[in-house]
Amino acid sequence: DAKTTQPNSMESNEEEPVHLPCNHSTISGTDYIHWYRQLPSQGPEYVIHGLTSNVNNRMASLAIAEDRKSSTLILHRATLRDAAVYYCILRVAGANNLFFGTGTRLTVIP
Amino acid sequence: DTEVTQTPKHLVMGMTNKKSLKCEQHMGHRAMYWYKQKAKKPPELMFVYSYEKLSINESVPSRFSPECPNSSLLNLHLHALQPEDSALYLCASSQSGTRANSPLHFGNGTRLTVT
Numbered sequence: 188d189a190k191t192t193q194p195n196s197m198e199s200n201e202e203e204p205v206h207l208p209c210n211h212s213t214i215s216g217t218d219y220i221h222w223y224r225q226l227p228s229q230g231p232e233y234v235i236h237g238l239t240s241n242v243n244n245r246m247a248s249l250a251i252a253e254d255r256k257s258s259t260l261i262l263h264r265a266t267l268r269d270a271a272v273y274y275c276i277l278r279v280a281g282a283n284n285l286f287f288g289t290g291t292r293l294t295v296i297p
Numbered sequence: 298d299t300e301v302t303q304t305p306k307h308l309v310m311g312m313t314n315k316k317s318l319k320c321e322q323h324m325g326h327r328a329m330y331w332y333k334q335k336a337k338k339p340p341e342l343m344f345v346y347s348y349e350k351l352s353i354n355e356s357v358p359s360r361f362s363p364e365c366p367n368s369s370l371l372n373l374h375l376h377a378l379q380p381e382d383s384a385l386y387l388c389a390s391s392q393s394g395t396r397a398n399s400p401l402h403f404g405n406g407t408r409l410t411v412t
Contacts, residue, residue: 217397218397219397219398221400223401223403228405229405229406230301230387230389230403230404230405230406231340231387231389231401231403232403233400233401233402233403236398236400238398272339274339278397278398278399279397280395280396280397281395281397282395282397283328283345283347283352283353283394283395284342284345284353285330285342285389285401286342287339287340287341288339289339290339
């Protein structure tokens with residue numbers, strides 16, 4: 188399995204930006220970086236994915252290091268509804284699976 | 298609300314019961330997945346179906362039996378479960394099972410309790 192490493196937990200103040208880091212030093216050239224989040228009592232929710240270039244969508248931004256060995260999920264203004272476990276996952280090309288790591292539990296402080 | 302619907306939301310069953318979990322999606326996705334999630338742990342992959350054929354079984358005990366009747370439906374048949382099988386069972390789908398830029402869409406799961 189392609190491995191990722193994330194901090195176990197992070198805190199952020201409400202309405203401030205949040206930068207969630209992920210290391211994936213064993214990434215292969217065709218692996219995509221996916222981010223999911225899981226709110227309490229819900230299934231995981233897709234957030235964003237990217238290959239090499241930085242990506243933006245309505246939920247977040249994904250900044251990918253030039254060597255692709257790390258990435259950062261950016262929430263531009265944290266709200267209480269963003270409190271969740273955030274998972275950084277490598278989706279391996281041609282492999283019919285998606286394995287979750289331990290994720291980062293984000294606490295948003297009012 | 299999600300586009301992947303799982304029923305029932307909650308299920309309590311005895312160790313001798315037979316029950317089934319159901320999952321449905323109408324997004325035209327061709328890959329469907331079952332995951333198991335214990336409390337405060339990440340989801341663990343159990344099975345993957347691609348184009349209605351079982352492509353991955355992550356060494357799951359035979360008391361769990363998946364079935365994909367058509368491209369929109371995925372079932373998980375349960376028989377002779379143990380209390381340690383109590384968990385949240387999540388279904389997911391993706392447009393493609395093998396394309397790495399194809400995200401998964403998850404349902405909100407069935408909370409299973411085995412007594």
